[in-house]
Amino acid sequence: MVGELLHNFNKKFGKFFFGNPNTLYYNIFNKYHKSLIAKKNGIGNEISEFINKGFFKTDIDSSEFCMKVSNCLKRQNIDNKKGYFQFEVDEEIKSHIINHINKDFSKILSEFEKFYNSRVAVAKVAIRRNYHLENTEKEVYSNNYHVDHYTYNHFKLFINLMDVNKNQGPLHIYSKKDTKKFLKINDYKDRSNYKNNELKKDLFVNSGKLGESMFANTTECLHKAGYVEKGFHRDVLFITFITVPDKIDAQENLFYYDKIFPQSIWNSKDGSEILKITKPKSLKKTISLFLKYYKNKIN
Numbered sequence: 001m002v003g004e005l006l007h008n009f010n011k012k013f014g015k016f017f018f019g020n021p022n023t024l025y026y027n028i029f030n031k032y033h034k035s036l037i038a039k040k041n042g043i044g045n046e047i048s049e050f051i052n053k054g055f056f057k058t059d060i061d062s063s064e065f066c067m068k069v070s071n072c073l074k075r076q077n078i079d080n081k082k083g084y085f086q087f088e089v090d091e092e093i094k095s096h097i098i099n100h101i102n103k104d105f106s107k108i109l110s111e112f113e114k115f116y117n118s119r120v121a122v123a124k125v126a127i128r129r130n131y132h133l134e135n136t137e138k139e140v141y142s143n144n145y146h147v148d149h150y151t152y153n154h155f156k157l158f159i160n161l162m163d164v165n166k167n168q169g170p171l172h173i174y175s176k177k178d179t180k181k182f183l184k185i186n187d188y189k190d191r192s193n194y195k196n197n198e199l200k201k202d203l204f205v206n207s208g209k210l211g212e213s214m215f216a217n218t219t220e221c222l223h224k225a226g227y228v229e230k231g232f233h234r235d236v237l238f239i240t241f242i243t244v245p246d247k248i249d250a251q252e253n254l255f256y257y258d259k260i261f262p263q264s265i266w267n268s269k270d271g272s273e274i275l276k277i278t279k280p281k282s283l284k285k286t287i288s289l290f291l292k293y294y295k296n297k298i299n
């Protein structure tokens with residue numbers, strides 16, 4: 001009884017106190033992390049945008065990398081049984097990803113490390129193709145507005161593996177401020193229960209060319225996969241990062257978790273051991289995660 005009451009309280013009151021549909025515990029965690037662990041001094045424009053708005057498009061050109069990956073994808077047998085297709089990340093694709101992230105994203109990721117005051121590591125990699133859906137009532141591939149239920153130490157990079165415009169169903173996302181506005185206007189209860197009035201002026205639609213990329217705080221900003229028009233599809237590479245709560249050696253790289261949980265980064269289902277780190281299951285576990293970050297912060 002008390003447990004159920006607390007569960008509902010935790011589920012509902014993030015919206016009420018913090019203006020996003022994440023849980024109250026995770027929102028409180030974020031608030032204290034931002035004031036006692038994270039460091040805002042000396043950060044660049046992109047990370048400022050990430051902190052204030054919740055997302056930014058990078059100026060990194062991944063087009064060459066994307067061509068190599070999409071050539072590899074052509075070898076796979078694709079089907080549209082589920083409305084989407086999860087590609088296999090084979091050894092060749094894996095090595096392209098490791099090289100590209102280490103070479104071209106290390107600078108921006110070290111800015112994230114300065115802000116979070118913790119080391120950052122890759123938690124999950126997925127390559128997905130979304131297809132047109134005949135029935136939009138049912139949620140098939142995160143096509144309803146939601147936030148990802150993790151603490152804000154979990155964030156995402158989206159790389160366009162093809163040109164994405166309105167027809168391909170680009171990601172839709174609202175800034176932190178507009179997330180709050182959307183919840184109010186749409187009487188948002190949860191991802192399957194809200195009115196669907198798009199705030200056209202405030203919505204950010206992530207269209208772009210092959211090789212363009214965007215970082216987003218998907219735990220505090222409402223987002224969804226866009227509607228794919230008939231005859232079109234969208235291929236995107238998703239990379240999820242988390243900040244590492246443990247003390248790790250300085251020479252460890254962004255693929256640190258590949259050693260700790262072999263194979264979990266690649267081709268794993270959503271419940272991988274790494275993703276669970278930023279998804280504490282109780283108030284007690286949320287507090288102990290916070291203390292771990294605090295104890296092992298860089299500065």
Ligand SMILES: [Fe+2]
Pocket residue numbers: 142146147148218223
């Ligand atoms: Fe999501």
